[in-house]
Amino acid sequence: MEDRKIIELYNYRSENALIETDKKYGKIVTFLICKLIKNTLDVEECRNDTYLGAWMTIPPIIPDNLKAYLLKIARNQALKKYEYIHAAKRDIDKCVPYEELSNYLAKEYMDDWRENELKEQIDIFMTSLSKSHRQIFILRYWYFMPVKEIAKCTNMSISKVESILFRTRKKLKKQLTERKYL
Numbered sequence: 001m002e003d004r005k006i007i008e009l010y011n012y013r014s015e016n017a018l019i020e021t022d023k024k025y026g027k028i029v030t031f032l033i034c035k036l037i038k039n040t041l042d043v044e045e046c047r048n049d050t051y052l053g054a055w056m057t058i059p060p061i062i063p064d065n066l067k068a069y070l071l072k073i074a075r076n077q078a079l080k081k082y083e084y085i086h087a088a089k090r091d092i093d094k095c096v097p098y099e100e101l102s103n104y105l106a107k108e109y110m111d112d113w114r115e116n117e118l119k120e121q122i123d124i125f126m127t128s129l130s131k132s133h134r135q136i137f138i139l140r141y142w143y144f145m146p147v148k149e150i151a152k153c154t155n156m157s158i159s160k161v162e163s164i165l166f167r168t169r170k171k172l173k174k175q176l177t178e179r180k181y182l
Contacts, residue, residue, distance in 0.1 A: 003066040010058040017058075018051050025067055029074045035144050036078040037085070046081050050074040075142070118181060125175050129168065136161055137168050 001020045009017035026047070033046045053073040063069035126134055136154060139145040147165070151158045 006066060007058060007062060010055065011062075018055065021051060021054065021066075021070065025070050028067070029070055032071055032074050032143065033078040036082045039085075042081055042085070046074065046077040049077045053077065121176065121179055121181065122172075125172055133164055133168055136164050140165055 006017055006020045029047055029050055033043050037043050037046060050070060050073045054070060136150055139150050147158055147161050151161045
């Protein structure tokens with residue numbers, strides 16, 4: 001079913017919207033959540049919370065890209081669950097991407113992502129990257145993929161991937177500093 005029709009189902013408050021959403025995007029939503037959360041019950045809970053988030057926000061929000069909208073909700077749900085699970089302990093594989101970027105993004109702008117200029121600045125930054133560098137950056141900081149896996153997927157050495165990530169973070173920091181976001 002087309003996204004437009006699924007959104008219409010949400011607008012009419014039809015429960016079929018959830019069924020169609022799961023049919024079309026269930027696998028990718030689950031994949032994204034599984035990158036952070038390993039427990040099957042927690043993954044299922046996050047997936048259900050993702051659909052609930054879509055149900056509660058569509059309408060009034062009418063997403064231009066339903067897939068991206070759902071993945072954003074799923075990622076946020078997985079991050080909340082991850083933080084809850086790991087409140088007292090730290091899983092180094094997942095903390096590293098946070099720590100790598102934590103000095104680059106001001107927290108005050110992350111709360112209201114949709115309505116501030118930071119989103120636009122990051123969009124500009126991402127489009128300035130080459131396709132391969134953008135792919136590596138997204139795999140690391142959106143999907144939390146380990147550097148070793150990224151190297152394997154992109155047929156690059158681990159040191160090459162680490163170098164690209166370092167230079168990309170440095171470039172992001174420079175751009176955000178110039179525009180007074182840091």
